Amino acid sequence: MKITAEIIAEIVGARFATDNMRSIVEGLEAYGYERLGLDQPHRLAAYIAQTAHESGRYRYDREIWGPTRAQARYDTRTDLGNTLERxxxxxxxRGRTGIQITGKRNTMRFWHWCKQRFPNRLVPNFVENPDAMNTDPWEGLGPLWYWEENDLNKWSDRGDMETLTKRINGGLNGYADRLSLYIRAALVLLGYGPKDVLLFQQHAGLVVDGDAGPLTRAALHEWLSDGEAMAA
Structure with a gap:
């Protein structure tokens, strides 16, 4: 199945689709569906949940800069490919695109990936001009590069949102929000409203309590994996 910016807006609770949502859709159309199998509903639900959280529900395509104490340390983070000098x-x-590509090393990797995957396109030099990552079609491809680079379908296929979050975040920051977005995405892709937990539980033969706990999430994953999702 394929998704639209309007469906994404429904999932994240936005009144209107944004340009950032449309960039996500364009990236999926250009690479995500055919090359990464993100037209499989269980993968798509996980992808939307994680990118929606990372981008503040697609409000931001670059990291909000304070700088915070952690951000102040970026300048000398050699593990990110940055120099020791301030x-x-x-x-x-700083982080850009819907997955917050951060550091010179990741920026360079994304640049080379784009040149390899799209040899007939003129790819801007992201190392010289990182803001070019936030232009189309590259903005929508950023999260897909990260998804492929880190084999995140492996955890999506298992319905393992906890490990998936750790592979993206390095920890479990925002895990509750990521789970909430996954549940909303799964419900919408299955043809329900984003808050229809009770109705889904009834149809799935679960305890109808409105709590989207492990059993409900497992059932959502099973239904998505079995192709129960609505046709887009």
Missing amino acids: DGDGFKY
Whole structure:
């Protein structure tokens, strides 16, 4: 199945689809469906949940800069490919796209990936101009690069949102919100409203209590994996 910006807006609770949502859709159309199998509903639900959280429900396509204490340390984060000198590369290579590509090393990897995957396209030099990552079609491809680079379908196929979150975040920051977005995405892709937990539980033969706990999430994953999702 395929998704639209309007369906994404319904999932995240936005009144209107945004340009960032449309970039996500364009990326899926260009690469995600055919090459990564994100037309499979269980993968798509996980992908939308994680990118929606990382981007503040698609409100932001670049990291909000304080700088916080953690951000101030970016400047000398050699593990991100930045230099040891405080020369401003932490700010220059702050997170961008719907998955928050951060650091010179990841920026360079994404740039090379785009050139390899789209040899007939003129790919901007993201290392020289990181803001170019937030132009189409590259903005919608950023999360797909990260998804492929880190084999995140492996955890989506298992319905393991906890490990998936750790692979993206490095920990479990925002895990409750990611789960909430996954539940909303799964329900909408199955043809329910984003809050129809009770109705789904009734149809799935579960305890009808409105609590989307492990059993309900497992049933959502099973239904999505079995192709019960609505046709888009």
